[in-house]
Amino acid sequence: xxxxxxxxxxxxxxxxxxxxxxxxxxxxxxxxxxxxxxxxxxxxxxxxxxxxxxxxxxxxxxxxxxxxxxxxxxxxxxxxxxxxxxxxxxxxxxxxxxxxxxxxxxxxxxxxxxxxxxxxxxxxxxxxxxxxxxxxxxxxxxxxxxxxxxxxxxxxxxxxxxxxxxxxxxxxxxxxxxxxxxxxxxxxxxxxxxxxxxxxxxxxxxxxxxxxxxxxxxxxxxxxxxxxxxxxxxxxxxxxxxxxxxxxxxxxxxxxxxxxxxxxxxxxxxxxxxxxxxxxxxxxxxxxxxxxxxxxxxxxxxxxxxxxxxxxxxxxxxxxxxxxxxxxxxxxxxxxxxxxxxxxxxxxxxxxxxxxxxxxxxxxxxxxxxxxxxxxxxxxxxxxxxxxxxxxxxxxxxxxxxxxxxxxxxxxxxxxxxxxxxxxxxxxxxxxxxxxxxxxxxxxx
Amino acid sequence: xxxxxxxxxxxxxxxxxxxxxxxxxxxxxxxxxxxxxxxxxxxxxxxxxxxxxxxxxxxxxxxxxxxxxxxxxxxxxxxxxxxxxxxxxxxxxxxxxxxxxxxxxxxxxxxxxxxxxxxxxxxxxxxxxxxxxxxxxxxxxxxxxxxxxxxxxxxxxxxxxxxxxxxxxxxxxxxxxxxxxxxxxxxxxxxxxxxxxxxxxxxxxxxxxxxxxxxxxxxxxxxxxxxxxxxxxxxxxxxxxxxxxxxxxxxxxxxxxxxxxxxxxxxxxxxxxxxxxxxxxxxxxxxxxxxxxxxxxxxxxxxxxxxxxxxxxxxxxxxxxxxxxxxxxxxxxxxxxxxxxxxxxxxxxxxxxxxxxxxxxxxxxxxxxxxxxxxxxxxxxxxxxxxxxxxxxxxxxxxxxxxxxxxxxxxxxxxxxxxxxxxxxxxxxxxxxxxxxxxxxxxxx
Numbered sequence: 001x002x003x004x005x006x007x008x009x010x011x012x013x014x015x016x017x018x019x020x021x022x023x024x025x026x027x028x029x030x031x032x033x034x035x036x037x038x039x040x041x042x043x044x045x046x047x048x049x050x051x052x053x054x055x056x057x058x059x060x061x062x063x064x065x066x067x068x069x070x071x072x073x074x075x076x077x078x079x080x081x082x083x084x085x086x087x088x089x090x091x092x093x094x095x096x097x098x099x100x101x102x103x104x105x106x107x108x109x110x111x112x113x114x115x116x117x118x119x120x121x122x123x124x125x126x127x128x129x130x131x132x133x134x135x136x137x138x139x140x141x142x143x144x145x146x147x148x149x150x151x152x153x154x155x156x157x158x159x160x161x162x163x164x165x166x167x168x169x170x171x172x173x174x175x176x177x178x179x180x181x182x183x184x185x186x187x188x189x190x191x192x193x194x195x196x197x198x199x200x201x202x203x204x205x206x207x208x209x210x211x212x213x214x215x216x217x218x219x220x221x222x223x224x225x226x227x228x229x230x231x232x233x234x235x236x237x238x239x240x241x242x243x244x245x246x247x248x249x250x251x252x253x254x255x256x257x258x259x260x261x262x263x264x265x266x267x268x269x270x271x272x273x274x275x276x277x278x279x280x281x282x283x284x285x286x287x288x289x290x291x292x293x294x295x296x297x298x299x300x301x302x303x304x305x306x307x308x309x310x311x312x313x314x315x316x317x318x319x320x321x322x323x324x325x326x327x328x329x330x331x332x333x334x335x336x337x338x339x340x341x342x343x344x345x346x347x348x349x350x351x352x353x354x355x356x357x358x359x360x361x362x363x364x365x366x367x368x369x370x371x372x373x374x375x376x377x378x379x380x381x382x383x384x385x386x387x388x389x390x391x392x393x394x395x396x397x398x399x400x401x402x403x404x405x406x407x408x409x410x411x412x413x414x415x416x417x418x419x420x421x422x423x424x425x426x427x428x429x430x431x432x433x434x435x436x437x438x439x440x441x442x443x444x445x
Numbered sequence: 446x447x448x449x450x451x452x453x454x455x456x457x458x459x460x461x462x463x464x465x466x467x468x469x470x471x472x473x474x475x476x477x478x479x480x481x482x483x484x485x486x487x488x489x490x491x492x493x494x495x496x497x498x499x500x501x502x503x504x505x506x507x508x509x510x511x512x513x514x515x516x517x518x519x520x521x522x523x524x525x526x527x528x529x530x531x532x533x534x535x536x537x538x539x540x541x542x543x544x545x546x547x548x549x550x551x552x553x554x555x556x557x558x559x560x561x562x563x564x565x566x567x568x569x570x571x572x573x574x575x576x577x578x579x580x581x582x583x584x585x586x587x588x589x590x591x592x593x594x595x596x597x598x599x600x601x602x603x604x605x606x607x608x609x610x611x612x613x614x615x616x617x618x619x620x621x622x623x624x625x626x627x628x629x630x631x632x633x634x635x636x637x638x639x640x641x642x643x644x645x646x647x648x649x650x651x652x653x654x655x656x657x658x659x660x661x662x663x664x665x666x667x668x669x670x671x672x673x674x675x676x677x678x679x680x681x682x683x684x685x686x687x688x689x690x691x692x693x694x695x696x697x698x699x700x701x702x703x704x705x706x707x708x709x710x711x712x713x714x715x716x717x718x719x720x721x722x723x724x725x726x727x728x729x730x731x732x733x734x735x736x737x738x739x740x741x742x743x744x745x746x747x748x749x750x751x752x753x754x755x756x757x758x759x760x761x762x763x764x765x766x767x768x769x770x771x772x773x774x775x776x777x778x779x780x781x782x783x784x785x786x787x788x789x790x791x792x793x794x795x796x797x798x799x800x801x802x803x804x805x806x807x808x809x810x811x812x813x814x815x816x817x818x819x820x821x822x823x824x825x826x827x828x829x830x831x832x833x834x835x836x837x838x839x840x841x842x843x844x845x846x847x848x849x850x851x852x853x854x855x856x857x858x859x860x861x862x863x864x865x866x867x868x869x870x871x872x873x874x875x876x877x878x879x880x881x882x883x884x885x886x887x888x889x890x
Contacts, residue, residue, distance in 0.1 A: 075518030282755030309754035310727030
């Protein structure tokens with residue numbers, strides 16, 4: 001109403017500086033899908049969503065558990081006696097059995113090789129909330145975290161937007177499968193020092209999003225020792241830890257910490273979530289597992305801003321307490337992911353497309369460098385627009401993950417059924433052969 | 446381990462500056478209760494919790510609705526077909542029917558005198574999350590909001606802690622029942638200007654927490670016109686709007702806005718929640734209703750940090766769509782609150798204690814000035830310690846609400862059953878008569 005000229009002043013800088021990062025091809029692809037979403041019968045020519053790292057493959061197992069355990073819900077005759085206590089529960093420590101259940105699940109995902117103390121588990125609104133909470137606990141405005149590129153696009157929102165912290169790249173390259181080298185790490189740190197930026201930590205994802213690979217022990221040890229030497233934090237996002245579907249097996253930062261008596265635990269923080277491993281993103285369960293007592297205490301206070309609904313905590317505490325179920329679920333979930341990953345990468349291989357060799361995550365890091373007209377960022381986005389608008393697949397270009405080498409794309413494979421996966425593969429095949437579904441349909445006719 | 450000397454540097458200033466405000470008698474009282482909680486049979490001498498503004502009086506109505514509507518839950522045979530869609534839903538716009546239901550409830554609470562557009566409803570993690578989100582949208586670090594004292598203690602956490610904004614007092618006095626006067630408002634604004642502090646808005650609660658009173662139309666109009674004149678925001682926290690139990694009826698800021706074509710709507714923001722009116726704080730449903738398009742867009746992006754669990758959204762969208770239920774609930778909830786308020790204030794009156802005349806909220810603003818040994822803050826805290834530790838009631842001293850006049854206490858009456866209320870009244874009566882339960886018990890024996 002007539003204030004446009006002073007809008008900048010009327011709202012905060014955070015609200016007006018674009019730091020949310022929504023203007024990225026990562027999110028643009030989602031919008032393209034939202035405008036014209038694929039449906040097998042109602043919109044078979046629509047865009048297939050391969051930009052969402054979601055896991056639908058184990059939903060039937062969870063449904064089956066729910067059917068067998070009506071008392072887990074406060075909305076059933078069997079469970080409603082808990083309604084009053086649950087509806088009223090708003091303690092930022094979380095329901096004790098809920099935290100115990102999450103700790104137990106984390107142990108199980110790590111093959112029982114490490115224990116987690118429920119009292120170190122801090123709830124937050126999804127991993128999104130967990131990441132931001134950690135950033136608020138550790139960094140002042142202007143402070144930085146080093147992060148290997150490529151990295152998850154929304155980390156800019158989570159780590160920087162409202163906290164005013166920053167992320168500085170550790171450069172990784174396809175020549176060594178995007179591994180983090182000591183020299184790249186040192187170079188990133190030195191660069192920050194030269195620019196007078198205080199580095200407060202290193203942020204990694206393991207399994208990597210977007211690479212779909214797990215980190216080897218040597219690399220984790222070297223990151224931990226780097227953090228120790230510099231007296232900076234090491235944050236490891238392990239939200240895909242339960243999606244590892246083939247060797248080498250997943251090694252948690254926690255295992256390395258436990259095995260290293262010299263390590264400064266005060267510097268170590270792990271982020272976990274039930275969104276990926278259990279396929280429950282709507283339930284908004286993220287947790288911080290910090291080895292630093294003060295961070296635990298402070299993050300717990302911050303969890304007031306994003307507590308998990310007590311209805312959901314209660315349901316999940318019952319489910320996670322059923323260890324037979326969770327054990328079976330994790331095995332079956334891995335098996336199904338391996339099968340889907342195999343089917344998808346085989347299909348790609350048959351048309352000459354290779355991916356970085358992956359063993360976890362809900363996506364492949366697909367190498368389309370041979371399809372680029374120009375080996376530039378612009379060339380990559382040009383190819384991406386063709387894939388989204390003509391091939392009708394929403395994949396995410398490497399540049400949206402801050403990847404410096406053009407031609408890599410993250411493509412998700414666990415948020416759809418087999419038929420849709422086949423359809424996506426068919427579209428890719430036709431595209432590589434210079435055709436489209438429309439052309440093929442016409443030929444058939 | 447062993448970094449104590451540099452802890453300040455290791456963590457952020459936010460983490461170490463005590464801005465959460467936990468070291469307040471408000472929270473200390475909770476801890477006293479937690480250490481020794483009253484239970485009618487297991488711990489009849491324990492501390493009765495009268496420091497929590499919770500509403501348990503309508504829980505049986507909600508339970509009854511849940512029993513009759515199993516399809517509202519994704520955990521029942523009748524509702525599990527929705528499980529997959531709901532478990533996966535993480536759109537920060539929220540489930541469309543959920544937002545519609547909240548808008549409809551807000552209309553109903555305002556007697557249908559004003560309409561709410563579901564597209565202006567932004568979800569957040571409780572009112573706590575909503576307040577912080579608004580502060581992030583409107584204020585840069587150092588900027589201030591003016592707020593009438595006494596005010597809700599946790600506003601310091603919500604509005605200032607991580608945003609680095611500040612709250613500056615508008616001084617209100619018992620001599621005119623703590624009403625907000627134009628001169629106090631102007632004085633607060635001038636004070637800020639003198640200190641070179643940018644004022645970004647005025648923050649009010651209606652019904653007032655802690656006063657338990659509703660704001661009259663003239664005051665709301667004058668606040669709105671003040672905000673308009675100064676081109677600053679007006680935030681109205683109306684989370685207790687459905688608890689008004691006797692005349693004068695509740696007048697929403699929205700009604701005034703709708704009736705005033707001159708008003709700059711871009712400056713107006715309302716906070717609502719289901720925690721108080723429906724007694725569901727565990728479900729973490731807070732909303733922002735902003736008349737400013739940019740704030741709606743920005744706050745919605747921020748809701749990633751505190752989305753409501755989709756399980757809970759789904760259950761509530763079903764419940765709120767049942768308008769016969771919500772209408773009956775609101776009437777019955779008011780009736781029960783009136784009854785409880787009457788029982789409690791009558792009991793106090795019989796022992797010579799009066800409260801500020803209230804008509805809403807889940808608490809009374811109790812005048813214990815005559816019981817102070819010294820008319821100072823220290824005198825108030827001395828009395829408070831006696832009440833908590835000897836009378837065994839956790840009430841909240843006015844000073845924890847930043848009240849400048851010693852001797853006022855907020856006492857909650859809707860988070861307990863009738864028997865506990867009677868017990869609390871008995872303890873107060875004995876205390877005023879210079880006795881304790883123990884002494885009385887001994888006399889009896």
